[in-house]
Amino acid sequence: MGKSTNITWHDQTVTKQQRRENNKHHSCVLWFTGLSGSGKSTVANAVAKRLFDDRINSYVLDGDNIRFGINKDLGFSEEDRKENIRRIGEVSKLFVDSGQVVLTAFISPFREDRDKVRELLNEDEFIEIYIKCSLEACEARDPKGLYEKARQGIIKDFTGISSPYEEPNNPEIVVDTEENSIEECVELIVNYLKDKNFYIAE
């Protein structure tokens, strides 16, 4: 049997708490929700840049790294959209457990789906950020030409046009990208995190 019988098979695991203490900051999900073109990805990336400059480990999950990666098997049926958000929630939970701040930038139009993600995490680990912007302004921006295609019927079930967007009832943070500059949005979010002592280990 060699030395194997002498091995102690108790796992010595590093805990979330220890990782937070080592990182000298809290870990959480900043869950951005809002219409297409509202500015979720832009604001999320600007916040991530600020956190990086402040030496806080953070990572952005968005369409680019999720839809072409772990969720590339999913389409846009109601079932697949639910599964899309569920998996993003589960990946986020792993990142929070690893001690990082994870920022998610997905329309995530349904309250039920967002609330299910909230339930996966502890109370102080899920920060819902509503990126408020009128449909008119989003459609005028239309950075990817998606609204035009939705109006023409080329894209079906498009949020805001042919599928509902459910505003958060009690989001932790609301930023309005028609009223505020990106820099102001970032300040609002970072100040929230500082107020809640996310910048120091719990």
Add this chain to the structure above:
Amino acid sequence: MGKSTNITWHDQTVTKQQRRENNKHHSCVLWFTGLSGSGKSTVANAVAKRLFDDRINSYVLDGDNIRFGINKDLGFSEEDRKENIRRIGEVSKLFVDSGQVVLTAFISPFREDRDKVRELLNEDEFIEIYIKCSLEACEARDPKGLYEKARQGIIKDFTGISSPYEEPNNPEIVVDTEENSIEECVELIVNYLKDKNFYIAE
């Protein structure tokens, strides 16, 4: 239209390279593969503890946080087992992109599935670690009583008993848990990482 028309909608993203420089270490997957009871999880957690002590950001993916989380919709059919490993690979890629060292502890018995994960990553980002241990020794250890159930036919398609295990052809590292203590296995793996300059930013 308010201020929104003046917003610069270019995303300013933080890159993997910048995160590695900030962290002062490389990021990669340490992919542990081997029979049930070979010691994958024990060695992976011991390496993670050592990396933590050395101030390297790392995280272990294992059955506990994957099978009950993102992959809780998957069973043990051939198709589901492939999808299980595919998703673990994609989650690992996100962690590597975030600048962390991720350690995965799954039997992952099939070469094809492991090689598909390898293809997701850059050449120096996938370190396959074969946890070598004879079937006899694993079965004698049987820490979860799984081999007994497999022999009784209670568990079907059990790797090593009723389903094949394909040894890696060219793993980056081999550790033998019958010959070496956990501490020796950890030293072997950490020395490999140091030799390859993983302990400093590229």
